[in-house]
Amino acid sequence: MAGGAIGGNVGAKKGGATDNASNMSIAHPPPATKPSAHAALKEKVKIHHVKHFLDKIIWGLEDQAIKDPYYVKFLDKTQFTMGVLGVMLTHYFVVAQPTQFWMWYLVCTPVVVALRIMYFKRVGWQYFLLDFCYFVTFLSIVHVTLAPSDDRRLFRVLFIYANGPLVWAVVLWRNSLVFHDIDRMSGVFIHIMPCLLYYCVHWHGCSSSSMLLHPPPSVNYFLPPSHPQDSLDRVDFAYAIIGYLIWQVLYFVKTEVVDRAALDARPDLLTSLRWLTTDRKNGFSLLVLGLCRYGGIMGPTEAYDPRTTKTKAIFVAAQLVYTVVTFAPTPLLFTSHFLHCMYIQLIFVAAVHNGASYYFEVFAKLYHHKLLLLQVPTAAAAASTSSKGDYTDDM
Template sequence: MSLRTPIDRLSFLELIDPSSLSYIDFSRKTLDKVKKSTKNLKEKAAKIKISNDEFNILKTRLSKKIDELDDNLMARLNASKTEKWFYAFSLYSIFFAGYLIGKHPSFFHIYYSILFTILMPIRLYSYWKRDFNYFLADLCYYVNTLVMLFIWVFPSSEHLYMVCFCFTYGTLAWAVITWRNSLVLHSIEKTTSSFIHLMPPVTLFVITHELDKEFKSVRFPGAASFNYNDWNLWNGILWTSSYYLIWQSLYHYFITIKRAEKIKKGKVNSFTWLRKSYSNTALGKLVNNLPEPLPVFAFTLIQYGYQLSTMLLCPFWLQSKRAASIFMTLIFVIACYNGATYYIDIFGKRLEKEVKRLQKEIAELQAEHLTNASSQNSSSSSLNDSKKDD
């Protein structure tokens, strides 16, 4: 067998051999050929007349399993029309964002707002349908709301501008690394998650470093009057902590306290999800082993410490356009790499898992048929012996 043998050139025995998986070429062209060959094989098998009832049952079950494999493969490889259109939309959105930053930066906050009004209702509906609506109270949505308030309601507020910059270049941007946000362009869910973490800091970058001074003084006077060189880090921490305290207080009152019974019954929020996801880590064990209600306070302090640590470099991003550009480029590349990992590793592993599952089921069916055939032969031999004795 060659290093990468097309799957349509393999014999049936080679196909069901697990050791051949690493040598098979799973390209789209060869998979289309497999689909066609499978269809022809089933048509030929349907014309074969076999008197053995057990073998007919085996043939029917095997044909059903092949159909299932075919459906799974095509579901993985052939995206729906919605996903195809959304892939095109996502790709063009990235291109158009770059065009606006370079050519018309004064329109970028409008572009961000339009995408926000398109994607957030979809996220609201999809999370509500999947019973994930408590996640909509997380910090990332709160920060996006603050950015929208600064853009359209309080553009003259210096402290709101500073808070938005610290939050977006702090928690939101670093969350791409911490929580492995993936820019998977065909997925509305994953692209929306990337949007709420990437677009706010890019918008603040444009407002801070790309806008003309005259336009900025009229449209965003809070950003124009802000003295970047004399920014006091402690003052920034104080203001950001105040807004963080507002969010955390509202979150624990309306989610942790008012929805306590639903959470106990299995309703998922970010706190319960993190406790379960990191239960095997040292920090997770430490938090989970604390007596109630201390885990909630520990989680709050850890999250607050994370926010403070990620905003320590904000003075550099504020003062240096080059440093801010490099940082945002790094975050975007990481999101793209995570998306590529999803496409290559996740899809590839799913395909390999489906093939291995089919091989296992075929082997079980063959073993079952051989066992039944052996028992039938034994019964026939016993009957013939009894007739001879008579």
């Protein structure tokens, strides 16, 4: 959460945020304002302007090219195709080459993280890169490349993280499979791919002679939970909680001590706390607020204030509770191949459903307005050229 959940879901911001921004921008302005048609359309699609930065970086196009409606549609079609191909390749490795999945993971992860770094810095969301999901992503790369072959403890802890708080973020933060949107697709990647990685490592092992990896587990797809080597124990969960607390302390020191002055001076910079306490539609945030009011921790009409110690303490505690609660299903997943498969499929269905909701409820309207906005300057220029030509002919 302030970690596992948020970082990868700024695109819900990404499932929620950008959607909410889109919904807000599409709403008709009050009649009293009467903005020009061009200004109204510009307001409706301003969230997409920053995404042109990614197009420029990835495709090497000039500003004028990425503002042309033809190129906008071409790039979106291309990115949609690449998004679908990425999902197909991921499915191929999980089903046909599970022992090689770690290679696909190591190829994709640096690219996805690099894109998010560029995008987040552009929009003032760089502090989301400190979230728990990126902490786990870093540890997973260290594990599959540098961990000793007999290190089972780190594997178990990362299995708990990947199948607990990280993958649940897809549901809680409404991560969505929107194939043409690099930001949303990378959000799904950050939260789902570690789960797939440790599914493959646990049930199929890793076939590699060049990397220091732990040996594959038993070929028995239904490992007996009574066997000490084939079940998670209390020590595993203790280490998982300790690891989470270490991350939380480091995160708190960075945001509340080292960078506090910078954050106070820049209210436009978003952190997990600022996002949660200002998002009036986030289910988790509203649930915590309701429980705090019910328990008397907050007044009946009191709202969050990310500057106060009370709000900070509430969310540190709430995030810890969320993390521990999402640990609960991992023992069953560790001992049952069938349940683990069903679990991953349900999470994936949630991401697909969220993507479908975005396409039909938000994107259809937003994309139409986006193209109209891009066509306004083009039409104006064409009209200007035409009028000049008429004047010359008359002369």
